[in-house]
Amino acid sequence: MFKDRNDAGNQLATLLAKYKDDEVIVLAIPRGGLPIGASVATFLNAPLDVVLTKKIGHPNNKEYAIGAVSLESIILSNSNILDNNYIERETERIRRTLKERHEQYYKNRSPKKLQNKTVIIVDDGIATGNTLLATIALVHKQRPSKIVVAIPVAPPSAIYKISNLEKVEEVICILQPNNFRAVGQFYKNFEEVTDQKAIQILDSFNSKKVSEI
Known part of the structure; x- marks a missing residue:
């Protein structure tokens, strides 16, 4: 059980210490991943950015991801979905x-370049892992040297899926409970992170990094 996202981020950060000597970029999945990412990036003295992707839900169950979309790419994780009209819509x-979010998160700057970097993808937890699978594939297209996934909590089945990807160097997950029902179940304080709060965390972190240069 974690006190809150900051506590989870601090615990994850210590497990990522071996990447301190790499050229690291921490990519947080909005919105709940931003507090986690800020803790990890602070510990590693690394840049913090977001990965703006969103899942495509199954037509019969919107919560079940069959792929993910970024502004530039689309990845489908389920080849049995043959309704191209649905996918296009x-x-x-x-x-x-995503364009609206991009304008919010990148008002006065551009996304970090990931090529030849060690990219650490963080979130506050994952359930099925399907959305993250597609997100990893999209990140991989930018040719990072390594992809590391770091999350506080996920069910063993989700960790198994992600760990078997050749694209992923390592998966670090603190809690892997069999009785997983929801991510918030493992936090004492799991208040919603709004877009406004997430952007504030990102802007504050990057402003601090600029002032240190």
């Missing part, structure tokens, strides 16, 4: 949302 709808 969902991709267009999701990209409108």
Whole structure:
């Protein structure tokens, strides 16, 4: 059980100490991943950025991810989905949302370049892992030298899926409970992180890093 996301981030950070000598970029998944990412990036003295992707839900169950969309790419994790019209409609709808988020998160700057970097993807927890699988594939297209996934909590089945990806160097997960029902179950304080709060964390972190240069 974690006190809050900051506590979870601090615990994860110590497990990532061996990457301090790498050229690291910490990529947080908005919105709950931002407090985690800030703790990890502070410990590693690394840049912090976000990965703006959004899942494509199954037409019969929107919570079940069949792929993910970024502004530039689309990855489908389920080849049995043959309704191209549905995929096209969902991709267009999701990209409108992502464009709005991009404008919010990148008002005065550009996304970090990931090529030849050690990219550590962080979130506050994962359930099925399907969305993260697609997100990893999208990140991999930018040719980082390593992809590391660091999360406080996930069910063993999700960790198994991600650990078997050749694209992933290492998966670090503190809690892997069999009785997993929801991510918030393992936090004493699991208040919602709004877009406004997430952007504030990101801007504050990057402003501090600039002032240190």
